[in-house]
Amino acid sequence: xxxxxxxxxxxxxxxxxxxxxxxxxxxxxxxxxxxxxxxxxxxxxxxxxxxxxxxxxxxxxxxxxxxxxxxxxxxxxxxxxxxxxxxxxxxxxxxxxxxxxxxxxxxxxxxxxxxxxxxxxxxxxxxxxxxxxxxxxxxxxxxxxxxxxxxxxxxxxxxxxxxxxxxxxxxxxxxxxxxxxxxxxxxxxxxxxxxxxxxxxxxxxxxxxxxxxxxxxxxxxxxxxxxxxxxxxxxxxxxxxxxxxxxxxxxxxxxxxxxxxxxxxxxxxxxxxxxxxxxxxxxxxxxxxxxxxxxxxxxxxxxxxxxxxxxxxxxxxxxxxxxxxxxxxxxxxxxxxxxxxxxxxxxxxxxxxxxxxxxxxxxxxxxxxxxxxxxxxxxxxxxxxxxxxxxxxxxxxxxxxxxxxxxxxxxxxxxxxxxxxxxxxxxxxxxxxxxxxxxxxxxxxxxxxxxxxxxxxxxxxxxxxxx
Numbered sequence: 001x002x003x004x005x006x007x008x009x010x011x012x013x014x015x016x017x018x019x020x021x022x023x024x025x026x027x028x029x030x031x032x033x034x035x036x037x038x039x040x041x042x043x044x045x046x047x048x049x050x051x052x053x054x055x056x057x058x059x060x061x062x063x064x065x066x067x068x069x070x071x072x073x074x075x076x077x078x079x080x081x082x083x084x085x086x087x088x089x090x091x092x093x094x095x096x097x098x099x100x101x102x103x104x105x106x107x108x109x110x111x112x113x114x115x116x117x118x119x120x121x122x123x124x125x126x127x128x129x130x131x132x133x134x135x136x137x138x139x140x141x142x143x144x145x146x147x148x149x150x151x152x153x154x155x156x157x158x159x160x161x162x163x164x165x166x167x168x169x170x171x172x173x174x175x176x177x178x179x180x181x182x183x184x185x186x187x188x189x190x191x192x193x194x195x196x197x198x199x200x201x202x203x204x205x206x207x208x209x210x211x212x213x214x215x216x217x218x219x220x221x222x223x224x225x226x227x228x229x230x231x232x233x234x235x236x237x238x239x240x241x242x243x244x245x246x247x248x249x250x251x252x253x254x255x256x257x258x259x260x261x262x263x264x265x266x267x268x269x270x271x272x273x274x275x276x277x278x279x280x281x282x283x284x285x286x287x288x289x290x291x292x293x294x295x296x297x298x299x300x301x302x303x304x305x306x307x308x309x310x311x312x313x314x315x316x317x318x319x320x321x322x323x324x325x326x327x328x329x330x331x332x333x334x335x336x337x338x339x340x341x342x343x344x345x346x347x348x349x350x351x352x353x354x355x356x357x358x359x360x361x362x363x364x365x366x367x368x369x370x371x372x373x374x375x376x377x378x379x380x381x382x383x384x385x386x387x388x389x390x391x392x393x394x395x396x397x398x399x400x401x402x403x404x405x406x407x408x409x410x411x412x413x414x415x416x417x418x419x420x421x422x423x424x425x426x427x428x429x430x431x432x433x434x435x436x437x438x439x440x441x442x443x444x445x446x447x448x449x450x451x452x453x454x455x456x457x458x459x460x461x462x463x464x465x466x467x
Contacts, residue, residue: 003068005065005066005067005068005079006065006066006067007064007065008063008065009063009064009065009066009078010061010062010063011029011031011038011040011061011062011063011078012031012059012060012061012086013029013030013031013038013059013060013062014029014030014031014057014058014059014060014115015027015028015029015054015055015056015057015058015060015089016028016029016030016037016056016098016117017037017056017098018054018055018056018091022044023043023044024041024042024043024044025041025042025044025047025054026039026040026041026042027039027040027041027042027054027060027062027080028040029060029062030117030120032115032120032123032124033120033124034263034267035117035118035120035121035267035270035271036074036267037117038074038077038078039069039071039073039074039077039078040062040064040077040078040079040080041077041078041079041080042054042062042080042083043080046080046081046082046083050083050084050085052083052084052085052088053085053088054083054085055088055089055090055091055094056089056091056094056096056097056098057089057091057094057096057115058085058087058088058089059085059086059087059089060083060084060085060086061083061084061086062078062080062082062083063080063081063082063083064078064079064080064081064082065078065079065081066078067079095109095112096109096112096113096115096116103280103451103453103454107453107454107459107464107466108466110457110458110459110466110467111458111467113457114457118271119454119457121264121267121268121271122443122447122449122454122455123457124264125259125264125265125268125443125446125447126443126455128258128259128262128264129255129259129442129443129446130210132254132255132258132259133208133210133231133251133255135254135258136250136251136254136255137208137233137251140206140247141205141206142206142207142208142233143200143204143205143206143207143208144207144208144209145197145200145207145208145209146209146211147190147193147196147197147200147209147211148190148193148196149189149190149211149212149214150164150183150187150188150189150190151187151188151189151190151195151196152185152186152187152188152417152420153188153195153417153418153421154188154191160191160215160216160217161188161189161191161214161215161216162188162189162214162216162226163186163187163188164182164183164187164188164189165182166182166183167182189213189214190211190213190214191213191214191215192213192230192232192436193209193211193213193230193232194232194234194362194434194436195362195418195421197209197232197233197234197434198234198395198421198424198432198434199420199421199424200234201234201235201236201432201434202236202424202428202429202430205236205237206233206234206235206236207233207234208231208232208233208234209231209232209233210229210230210231210439211229211230211232212227212228212229212230213227213228213229213230214226214227214228215228217462218462219461219462220461220462220463222450222451222452222453223386223387223441223444223451223452224452224461225440225452225453225456225459225460225461226460226461226462226465227459227460228438228439228440228441228452228456229439229440230436230437230438230439231436231437231439231442232434232435232436232437233247233434233435234432234433234434235247235432235433235434236430236432237430237431237432238394238431238432238433239431240394241352241377241378241379241392241393241394241433243433244379244392244393244394244433244434244435245302245350245352245379245392247435248381248390248392248435248437249299249300249348252294252348252390252437252442253294253295255294256291256294256295256446257295259446260291260295268287268447268448269284269287269288272284272287272448280449280450280451280454281448281449281450282448282449282450283448284448286385286448287446287447287448289346289384290346290383290384290445290446291446292345292346293342293345293346293347293348293383293384294347294348296345296347298347300347300348300349300350301341301342301343301347301349301350302349302350302352302379303337303341303349303350303351303352304351304352304353304375305329305351305352305353305354305355305375306353306373306375308329308333308337308351309323309325311336311337311340311341312333312336312337315336315340317336319332319333319336320332321333325355325373326355326357326358327358328354328358329351329380331387334380334382334387334388335384335385335387337349337351337382338382338383338384338385338387339384342382342383342384346383346384348381348382348383348389349381349382349383350379350380350381350382351379351380351382352377352378352379353366353369353375353376353377353378353379354375354376354378354380355373355374355375355376356369356374356375356376357374359376359378359393360393361396361402361405361406361409361411362393362395362396362402362421363376363377363378363393363394363395363396364376364377364393364394364395364396364397364433365377365396365401376393376394377393377394377433378391378392378393378394379391379392379393379435383445385445386441386444386445388438389437389438389441389442389445390435390436390437390438391435391436392433392434392435392436393433393434393435394431394432394433395432395433395434397425397429397430397431397432398425398429399422399425399426399429402422402425403422406418406422440452440455440456443455
């Protein structure tokens with residue numbers, strides 16, 4: 001930068017801190033564009049000439065000369081020749097302070113918490129990743145779509161859905177939705193847009209979406225929310241599940257390649273390196289290792305569920321839950337597999353071909369599997385520490401087989417239910433598959449934030465929806 005002062009510089013922003021001396025007031029300013037603040041030096045005479053008060057949280061416009069700084073911590077500072085307070089702030093009641101404040105406390109202020117400098121970086125990083133995803137899918141000729149959030153079915157069949165009713169409080173008609181109610185029948189907030197993506201894929205080929213999804217799960221863990229974003233994609237005319245897994249791997253590697261070395265990435269690592277030990281962030285070495293694993297040029301390991309079970313049963317580790325066929329994998333099992341199979345590089349691990357009985361009705365049975373050992377063509381993607389961040393499958397595209405599975409599971413095809421989904425198999429349904437990625441959970445993994453509640457601007461979880 002030039003050693004000469006640059007006059008006539010105008011800066012808008014919010015005051016982060018104020019330090020008043022006899023002749024000058026030192027103001028640190030932020031506008032959300034950078035983790036680092038801008039320092040401004042305001043002569044006492046300037047303050048005396050105005051009615052405005054420079055206080056924490058105030059929105060201000062400063063004008064002056066951009067001047068080399070003699071102090072440590074910044075190369076330049078703004079020597080103010082004039083200022084205006086555009087939005088005053090009562091410093092005594094303003095709850096966001098420069099000192100360390102716990103994540104738990106800040107979650108009680110979701111409307112103000114985004115102003116925390118690190119949270120502005122998270123918001124910018126989120127935007128950067130979304131932009132990368134758009135570039136990736138555009139390059140693969142995918143069509144971005146917007147499936148509905150209100151649905152007529154519980155896609156995953158777990159029953160953890162929010163029921164939609166008309167009006168501020170449920171009426172008798174709402175409770176008896178089959179006879180009345182706003183939609184004349186029970187409707188829900190979607191837990192996955194997959195079923196509707198399958199319909200859209202039959203129109204334009206390959207589709208994707210980044211949409212809010214909802215789950216009425218009474219869970220109070222760092223990995224779960226009641227409202228969260230899912231990145232979902234559906235691929236038409238794909239015959240083998242390897243093609244879907246290749247797509248997931250290419251996509252995540254593309255996102256990591258585009259964003260490693262970005263300004264937001266540098267700010268995230270710098271912050272985790274200097275953060276308070278109680279700040280609920282992973283250390284920078286751990287975060288860098290996660291990125292290194294995603295960027296591994298080698299094909300990520302792929303093991304079957306049966307192989308995973310053998311590894312767990314042979315492990316010299318005492319698990320709280322004994323790994324058993326048909327019961328899926330517990331978090332402790334996933335962590336072990338991600339650590340052992342992913343190796344020193346920490347590459348993600350695909351676990352494939354889970355028992356059919358433990359998976360959704362729409363998944364395609366594996367050729368040659370039968371009886372108690374029958375499996376489906378599906379996968380979960382496991383990463384160190386965070387466990388599953390993605391899952392996908394080939395879909396059952398044959399009408400008779402889908403109807404047989406639904407009948408075996410007592411799933412009636414009826415008007416307003418899944419009749420429309422069955423119809424997709426009646427008229428030109430090709431082999432297809434798809435996947436979903438928990439977008440907020442992925443951001444947790446990439447940023448070092450330990451709880452998903454702190455990557456979301458306005459988190460909702462069991463018992464909490466503050467604004």
